[in-house]
Amino acid sequence: MKKLIMIAVMGGLLAGCSSEASRMNDCQNKGISRDACYVAEQNRQATINAAAEKQAMENAQNLYSTNGGNSHHHQKHNND
Numbered sequence: 001m002k003k004l005i006m007i008a009v010m011g012g013l014l015a016g017c018s019s020e021a022s023r024m025n026d027c028q029n030k031g032i033s034r035d036a037c038y039v040a041e042q043n044r045q046a047t048i049n050a051a052a053e054k055q056a057m058e059n060a061q062n063l064y065s066t067n068g069g070n071s072h073h074h075q076k077h078n079n080d
Helices: 002-014 020-029 034-066
Strands: none
């Protein structure tokens, strides 16, 4: 879990301090239409989200594999 949080923080730092609005303005200032800039921003966000989801799934798989597929929280207890 700590790894996932660190990745999210680093992802935010690597993305820079620019906001969506400033990226949109920069894009439009280059003569690109507002619609095209909007689509580019949506694609940027989708890419970031997909990478985060992929990493979360890999982390979960690694955790599952490390525990031998059997976490102690999910073991049945016999009260005989």
